[in-house]
Amino acid sequence: MSELIESHADLASLSKEERLARMRHSAAHVLAEAMVELMPGAELGIGPPIDTGFYYDFRLPRPLTNEDLAWLEERMRQSIAGHHPFQMASITKAEAAEHWKDQPFKLDLLSELDEGNVTQCTHAHFTDLCRGGHVNDTGDIPQSFKLMSIAGAYWRGSEKNPQLQRVYGALFETAEDLAAYEEHLEEARRRDHRRIGRELELFELVDEIGPGHVVWLPAGATIRRELSRWIEDLEIEQGYLHVHTPNVAKRELYVRSGHWDHYQDAMYPIMERDGEEYVLRPMNCPSHIMVYEAAQHSYRELPIRIAELGDMHRWEKSGELTGMSRVRIMTLNDAHIFCADTDQVALEVENVLRLMEHVYGVLGLKNYSYRLSLGDPDDHEKYVDNPPMWAKGEDLLRRVLTRVGLPFTEAKGEAAFYGPKIDVQFETAAGKDETLVTVQVDFHLPNQFGLEYIGEDGARHQPIIVHRGVISTLERMVALLIEEYEGNFPLWLAPTQAVVIPIADRHVAYAEEVAAELRARRLRVTVDSRNERMQAKIRDHQLKKIPYMLVVGDREAEANAAALRVRGGENLGAIPVADILARLVTERDTRALVP
Ligand SMILES: [Zn+2]
């Protein structure tokens, strides 16, 4: 016998969050109701509310189509219009097992529940196993929802289990909220670095090479090279010493640094040869410590700034790999600054923050903020247990941030295992908050490795290490820049900076001459002598987001000029080649942003 449970909810008295959660949860029931009508044999998984709506997982006799989605959505609208009450009932577990005997996933869920009664929810003619949390009747669900997509999902998220079809719905309280969400999705799609990367032929992820292993195509490799050269030049101006250290090292090195203990799950597996164990390095720190250790140091040499665009290898879970922003092999703009004391640390961290501000300013980045990431004194599992060391490091970073005048937030439990850090947080096009780079103060690794320098007093002292990035990994930075610029790179980064387009075949020779002149000033230029109509050529290069097009015909050849077209469509008319050259070189060398 089932026992009815009264549970009238006063929706208006709930917080907006709680109300939306109930609406979304209830909408998932209505979706399942419609699905069972569409496919009577449908096997039901789970259907929870999520941040933007709801989903429901089903095992179905055939793949869903977009027509199915439209049909389901229409049925849901009808059910909502029907004002069917949601009625909770309590039954024994045995009764429930009998009720769900043809539904393997529900039986699986039941098997995990304690003995005793379970609750079910019925609306219209549809019943689901459910703990509750609904609106009162289907009429309380707003019509401002939409079935968005179909995706594959494993039962309980495990690849060992059957694969189900997941239907996603977006649901908001008002039509305006839903429209704003759709607009946000559209903008994220428009800026998505994966799509733009494909269209502009910047990079590829090739199955034969492996997931998360980025192949930089010529255009993308050009952007990467420009960024690398620029940051290395800036570092040289700041007294950094560049090194090059191996990608493979003995496992022992990372046991000593502590990475093996804290990090091995995120590392590629061990390679064994001649009785030695080797690993692909997950971080550059120990390698740079070896550079420091290669010689004896006096206080006069400190700070020593060791820098490298170093490759790192991290076994990210396949579900987390995302285009170029989450990959398994990456090149980090990394440096380790070996300081004599905390005064030096403070000064060096300050210089790093100023370098960051300069770099992000030139790149035109705006959506970032600083976060002081602290340890957690209660978590000895995650963090090195040394309270005075933590307090010293945290206090120091806080003071530097304040002195440089950068606004920042503080976050407990976000530090590295060996010390506090300053994180630069960016918002991606998809609206996700991600850490781009960090600056860390480290008293721990110098201790682990027994590092020392000879002080003014002639005695041995332990240096302090500042770990820092500025450009982040080249992969993540380029992904971010693609989204920031929507593929319209400023001239200095644009893979192809100009195209010369001859009007007729007889102008090809002159076009080649103009191109050669530009190339002599290290401008990246091509000649488009294809047998295509002029308008088609112009459109192609606009789609490729080439900053400049130089159109040349009889008049231009005679005047040693070219008709200059700017990305975006403006035609500036015939301009002497020497002036065009001067304009492009200035724009490139000042790293001007696209207006
Ligand atoms: Zn429910």
Ligand SMILES: [Zn+2]
């Ligand atoms: Zn490091």
